[in-house]
Amino acid sequence: MAAKPKPEVQKMVSDVIALLDEVIADRSVPRNIRGQVEESKKKIESGINDPVNFGSAIYFLDDICNDINMPSHTRTEIWSLISQIEAIKEKMK
Secondary structure, eight states, X not given: OOOOOOHHHHHXXXXXXXXXXXXXXOTTSOHHHHHHHHHHHHHHHHTTTOHHHHHHHHHHHHHHTTOTTSXXXXXXXXXXXXXXXXXXXXXHO
């Protein structure tokens, strides 16, 4: 059985999930981008003990940053989310 993550990591994950939910709920964001953000959220939720899933989430988010249809405010949010997820991966080591 996997060890339970530190409370600090759990708090960081819940903050990231809340931000992902905000992007998903934003109707100014194109549907395909919201879908990729949803996939990232699923990876994070399913892999709280597995840094590989966090890497996959980063990959999904990084991939959509180059989409020309992405609103600029959303791109900034995505970059912030990527940094936060990378910080979580570092804390999990």
